[in-house]
Amino acid sequence: MKLGYHTSYWTSKPPAGAVECIATAERLGFDSVWTAEVYGSDAFTPLAWWGAATSKVRLGTNIVQMSARTPAATAMTAITLDYLSGGRFVLGLGASGPQVVEGWYGQSYPRPLERTREYIEIIRAVVAREAPVAYSGNHYQLPFPGGTGLGKPLKSTVHPLRSHIPIYLAAQGPKNIALAGEIADGYLPFFFAPRNNDYYRAALAEGFSRRDGGQAPADFEVVAGPNIVFDDDLETAADALRPWVALYVGGMGAKEANFHAASIARLGYEAEVEKIQQLYLAGHKKDAIAAVPTAMVEDVALVGPPDRVKDGLARWSESVVTTLLISGDEAHLNKIVDLLS
Template sequence: MRLGYHTGYWSAGPPRGALEAVLEAERLGFDSVWTAEAYGSDALTPLAWWGARTSTIRLGTAIAQLSARTPTAAAMAALTLDHLSGGRFTLGLGASGPQVVEGWYGQPYTRPLARTREYVAIVREVLAREAPVTFDGAFYPLPLREGGTGLGKPLRSTVHPLRADLPIHLAAEGPKNVALAAEIADGWLPLFYSPRMDATYRELLADGFARRAPSHPGRGPRPVEEFEVSATVPVVVHDDAERAADAVRPFIALYAGGMGAKGANFHRDVLARLGYGDACDEIQSLYLAGRREEAAAAVPLELVQDIALVGPPDAIRSGLAAWRQTAVTTLLVQADPASLALLAETLDGGPAPAS
């Protein structure tokens, strides 16, 4: 199981020490570094800016939102970053949720799975560059069929992609979406993965793999054997497990309570499937009432320990053993940048590389 570093969302401005953390992750031998976007900073610009200072670490978006750009624009960004990084880019995509898609991007959130399927298909057509891109879809018709001048024509990318099979990963939480990732993508980006749910996730992935179209040489999806599962996992090393959990509780409260409307919060549903439905109801009620500190305090220690690695180094090493038995191929660490060396030592069980 490889290690990756997740820079997370920006708050009011750029995260402090992000560049130093990215460089440290590469020095420590981390496999990849990932950026995020919500409704503030975008995921591509910081990745290009920080990634320009690196030479070996893989660069990924976790996630670039579908509604933030058209499929062809996403493909353009992907092939551009792949060229500039020497073939180190992974395009991580996700549908986000109705509050952001309809409230921020002004687009409908209807049929997100069908929309995702069309989106990925078009990105792959652009990267394949075998012919001018046309697509007879319900969401992304190319050329435009209605409402335009009628002068649109099929086009082929002027730039030749460095890799026609540039990897595409999908963020997914619901069962059908997880299976879709296994069917059409090269990897899955789960949030709130828990080793306790590993058997269920393996079944969902197997369902998707069974529907996977045969691979074509030089273009995705890649063989099932190369499929990646890169799970975002908060990691906090502290002698007191409760104190360590306190660093993660606001993150969980935000997702369970504030990242989605009541009755339409996919993050909350994942935690409910873990058995924390009642706790999530309380967290959401407090969060939506503006009582955020109380919402965070209502997150049980057991929930934190299910989806994160927190506590003394020995406890984290012990907990990591369960993660190594899962379908997860890369642990995307969310952590204090200053503690990356300690985390690498703790997670790998040996000393960090010397400067």
């Protein structure tokens, strides 16, 4: 497996030590560096700012939310970053969820798979620069129908450095994972669990079967990584991540449409997920955190003594994941690299 460094999304302010960690990741031979966004900082700006100090690592977004920008705007930014980085940019996209799409961006959420397909098709057309871009979809139309009536198909003024910029798709449900296998260059899972590897493999295979030739491209990437907490006491290590699991299972999305909760439920935790959601949404966050079993944490993260973490890393290396994402400070990165060596 290749290694990637993830700065994660910002909370109240930029993550401390990101510049130093990125430099360390490149020095240690990491393949890539990734940024993220939710409803605070964007993913592109820090990637450009911090990426300017790098020369070898690929620079990716994990993820850019589609509803935040039109397809053409995203394509423009991708072309620009690809040029500035010397062809090292990877565009990671995701549909997000209805709370963010409709509550933050003021866009309609229904039919996200269809919307994703159209969005990527337009980006591909802009980057290919083979002709002025005209598109007539259910979600996106170029030129815009109506308005002044003066819109016309246009071609990017910039000749892209590459006619094909890699696009990786974030997905959790089987249909969306299959879509990644069908139309994207890579897949970005969240709450990936190695023991559910057959689920991911089957969903990707469904998508690959729809491609010309009916199989996966040789360079198709699956980029994911667990949160890793070292502690000689397993329960203490798990305690550090229970709030994170409870937040996503209980509070990141509406009860009727929480894709993170669905991912955990698919591991056989339907009853536990229901309990965590009920407690979290009722405002009993401490109880929701306490309701997260250690086994659930261990399924989606690596916690405990170094030997236990090393055994867990071996399970990840045997999965569909091709790039292991790591977050944390410089000491953490060095410790994980030592474990893998």
